[in-house]
Amino acid sequence: MNKTGMVLLASTVGVLALIVPFSLSLYLAQTQGRDDALTALHDLAEDVLHRADNARLQISDAIDALNNNPAEPPCSPEQLTRMGMLSAAFSHVAGMARLEQDALVCTTLGGQGVPLNLGAPHGNRQYGLQFWSAIELPNLPGQTFSVLGRDGYAALVYPDLAIDLLNRESPVSLAFFSTGQRLILGRRGTIQDEWIDRYQGQPIQFEDAGYFVVIQPSDTGDSAALAAMPSTLVQAQVQRFAYILGPVGLILGILLTGVVVFVARRRLSLSGELEAAIDRDEFFVEYQPIIDLQDGRCVGAEALARWRNEDGALVSPNVFIPLAEANGMIQRITTRAMEIVVRDAAELLRADPQLHIAINLSPDDLHSEGMDTRMKELAASAGMGPASLMFEITERGLMSPDKARGVLLAVRAGGFRVAIDDFGTGHSSLSYLATYELDFLKIDKMFVDTLGTDAPTSLVTFHIIELARSLGLQLIAEGVETEAQRDILRERGVQYAQGWLFGRPMSIQKLGTFIARASQGLRPTAVI
Numbered sequence: 034m035n036k037t038g039m040v041l042l043a044s045t046v047g048v049l050a051l052i053v054p055f056s057l058s059l060y061l062a063q064t065q066g067r068d069d070a071l072t073a074l075h076d077l078a079e080d081v082l083h084r085a086d087n088a089r090l091q092i093s094d095a096i097d098a099l100n101n102n103p104a105e106p107p108c109s110p111e112q113l114t115r116m117g118m119l120s121a122a123f124s125h126v127a128g129m130a131r132l133e134q135d136a137l138v139c140t141t142l143g144g145q146g147v148p149l150n151l152g153a154p155h156g157n158r159q160y161g162l163q164f165w166s167a168i169e170l171p172n173l174p175g176q177t178f179s180v181l182g183r184d185g186y187a188a189l190v191y192p193d194l195a196i197d198l199l200n201r202e203s204p205v206s207l208a209f210f211s212t213g214q215r216l217i218l219g220r221r222g223t224i225q226d227e228w229i230d231r232y233q234g235q236p237i238q239f240e241d242a243g244y245f246v247v248i249q250p251s252d253t254g255d256s257a258a259l260a261a262m263p264s265t266l267v268q269a270q271v272q273r274f275a276y277i278l279g280p281v282g283l284i285l286g287i288l289l290t291g292v293v294v295f296v297a298r299r300r301l302s303l304s305g306e307l308e309a310a311i312d313r314d315e316f317f318v319e320y321q322p323i324i325d326l327q328d329g330r331c332v333g334a335e336a337l338a339r340w341r342n343e344d345g346a347l348v349s350p351n352v353f354i355p356l357a358e359a360n361g362m363i364q365r366i367t368t369r370a371m372e373i374v375v376r377d378a379a380e381l382l383r384a385d386p387q388l389h390i391a392i393n394l395s396p397d398d399l400h401s402e403g404m405d406t407r408m409k410e411l412a413a414s415a416g417m418g419p420a421s422l423m424f425e426i427t428e429r430g431l432m433s434p435d436k437a438r439g440v441l442l443a444v445r446a447g448g449f450r451v452a453i454d455d456f457g458t459g460h461s462s463l464s465y466l467a468t469y470e471l472d473f474l475k476i477d478k479m480f481v482d483t484l485g486t487d488a489p490t491s492l493v494t495f496h497i498i499e500l501a502r503s504l505g506l507q508l509i510a511e512g513v514e515t516e517a518q519r520d521i522l523r524e525r526g527v528q529y530a531q532g533w534l535f536g537r538p539m540s541i542q543k544l545g546t547f548i549a550r551a552s553q554g555l556r557p558t559a560v561i
Contacts, residue, residue, distance in 0.1 A: 070245055070267040071238055074205075074260040077198060078249035081209055081258035085195040086159070086251065088125035092181050092188040093160035095119040095126060099186050107131050107185075108139035116186075117141045118503075121496030125194055127178065132187040137170075137180070142189065144172030151180060156211050159253055166192065166218055179218060192219045195258070204266060208259040212250065224259065232257060240264065304360050306342065307353055311365050316340050318373045319538035320390070322547055323509060323531045326523040331551040333389035335425070335531060337538050338370045354395075363395045364404075371411050374422075377541040379415035381548075388548070391423040391452065396437075399426055405443035419448030425475065427454050438469070445470050452509065456497060474501045476527070478512025485517045498525050 098119055105112040108131050116129035120141055130140040136148040149170065154163035158181060165180040168189075178189040191197075196207040196219045206222025208229070215229055228246050231237065234254065238247045243264050250257040310316065320334035340348045357363040371392055378390050398404050412419055424444060426437075444451060452473035476497055483491040501508050510522050513532030522530055536547055 066267055067245075070262055071247060074238070074245065074247035074262055075249065077205065077207065077260040078247050078258040080198055081195045081207060081260070082249060082251050082256070084125070084198075085209060085256065085258075088190055088194060089159050089162060089181065091123040091125050092162065092190075095123055095129060095188060096182070096184055096186045099129070100184055107133075108145065113139065113141060114499075118496045118500050120188070121493045122500055123188075125190060126188045127191055128189040130180070130182070130187045130189060132182040132185055137168075137187065140170065140189065142170060142173065144170050155216060156213055156255070158255060166216060193221065195219055196221050204263050206244075206259075206261040210257060210259070212255060212257050218256070223261065228259060228261070232259075303352070303356060307340075307356055307360070307362060310340055310342060311362060311369070313343075314369070315342060316366060316369055316373070318370055318377065318541075320378075320541060320544045321531050321538045322536040322544065322551075323391070323529050324535045324551070326519065326527060326530055329551060331548045332387065332529060333391065333423070334544055335391040336370060336374045336393075338366055338393075339538075358395055358397060361397070363397050364401055367392070367394060367398045367404075368407060371408065375411045375415045375417065378421075378544075379417055381541070381545055382417050382421040383415075385548075386418055386421060389421050389423050389450065391425050393425045393454065396427070396429055399437045399440055402440065405440055405447060408444065408449060409447050420450065423450040423452055423473070425452045425454040428456065441469050455511075471506060473509055473529075474504075474506045476508060476510045478532075481510050481512050481518055481522075481532075484521045485515075495525065498527060502526065 099112075099116065102115065105115065112131075116131075120126045120129045128140050128142040130142075131138040133148070135152065135154070136150045138148045139145045149168075151165045151168060155165050156163070158164050161183045162181045163183060167177045168180045169175075169177050170189075177192055179192050179194075180187050180189055182188065195209045198207065199205055199221075204222070206220075206224055208217055208220040208224045210217045210229060212232070212234070215232075217224070217229070223244070225242060225244075228241065228248070231239065232248045232250075234250065236247075236249050238245070240246070244261045245264060245267055246259065246261045248257055248259045317339050318336050319339055320336055322331045323333045323335060324330070325332050338350065338354075340350075340353050342348055354363070354366075357366050374390050374392060382388055382390065394404070408422065408424075409419070412422060426441075441451060450472040451470070452475055453471055454475045455477045456474050474497070476494060480490065480494040480497065484494060485491075498508060508527045508529065510518075510527050510530040511532065513519055513522065513530045513534050515534060518532075519530060519534060539547065
């Protein structure tokens with residue numbers, strides 16, 4: 034091949050090397066942008082259906098709980114109080130009501146008096162629930178509710194509950210509708226009636242009027258969720274992918290750079306750092322005191338895992354705990370934390386068996402069959418009684434009863450105590466409290482913060498206190514920062530509290546000094 038041919042061939046290959054990858058990158062950008070948009074819409078529709086189903090399940094549980102206590106006279110103060118406690122315990126319920134012959138006789142939202150006739154039900158839902166939409170209470174003009182009820186009771190929920198997933202500025206539109214009458218139960222943004230008319234009982238996705246639209250039916254088929262995104266957003270996403278995939282340059286250089294970047298990112302990724310930190314034993318434990326609100330004694334502490342990396346910087350637990358859970362490393366961290374607690378606190382707990390240290394268990398820990406055995410072995414190795422350790426679990430860890438029940442039974446049988454952490458912030462259900470044997474219920478800081486304010490959620494705190502009292506559970510309030518909060522909690526009968534008012538997380542040595550000063554009636558925060 035002569036020089037001209039070589040130049041021509043080289044030029045051709047060079048042009049192809051540029052054009053083919055670039056064209057492919059544009060195609061991939063178009064495909065990826067559309068796929069990501071549709072996936073996001075599908076996920077939003079599924080979230081809407083999940084919230085709606087979770088609300089119906091909570092409502093069914095609440096009605097069952099009311100019917101299990103039929104001795105209370107209808108609409109009596111006792112029954113209204115009980116209904117109020119239930120509405121506080123269930124995050125998706127705005128209020129409860131007595132339902133007789135398609136009429137609301139009384140509600141926890143006020144307006145008792147003449148029954149409010151609802152008319153014929155607009156349809157039926159799971160768990161035998163009948164529903165009415167766009168119901169307005171006489172004492173709350175301008176506010177409409179969806180009403181779901183059966184067996185003499187009903188729950189009132191806000192119509193936008195299922196679709197309250199995005200901030201107001203989001204251009205994404207959502208709707209939740211009944212498939213029978215095509216009745217829209219909740220909507221936000223631009224929703225075309227023609228989109229709902231195109232639904233024929235199966236999942237569907239299409240582009241219309243400048244929108245990408247996804248409609249997903251519920252498992253029972255009686256309702257469906259719609260999510261729509263402007264096409265301009267999708268095109269913007271496609272452009273972003275094109276900007277990333279477009280520059281190809283020299284293929285070999287890109288491949289080599291990609292390999293180097295991949296290896297470097299993998300080595301430097303936080304996930305990789307976390308795994309290395311576990312191997313290097315970079316974790317330690319701090320202890321936040323728990324105070325008896327009646328006499329000011331320190332009765333124990335919550336053990337909090339901390340990570341100081343190789344550079345000496347502290348990594349927030351809000352970062353590494355979710356990361357460890359997502360990557361299957363949380364059990365190793367929990368086990369190490371227990372080992373440190375036993376090492377640190379053994380002497381302190383043997384000297385005063387009335388003290389206890391609380392250790393947090395993740396859902397993975399709770400679903401591990403060997404966890405209870407490790408607890409017993411560690412406590413026995415340090416000569417500590419099981420009552421010296423308490424284990425805190427979240428509501429999320431109880432959502433798989435078949436997995437969690439065995440471990441919890443073994444933990445309780447071993448003499449350890451158990452607390453529900455962050456009660457009311459997750460998928461709360463009274464059935465969890467009835468299913469498991471528990472000792473303590475912890476009031477989350479988000480509820481404590483509202484005490485002494487005019488915030489409506491401050492009433493939720495009082496309902497939680499009454500609920501715990503009725504179930505025979507002791508209470509620990511988290512995040513107490515002011516004397517006013519402490520006084521309100523004490524007046525309401527809350528037994529214990531923790532927070533910066535009493536002491537920040539500290540070393541085991543400072544905890545020993547803290548306990549000694551508290552037992553002498555001295556202000557313990559002076560040692561921090």
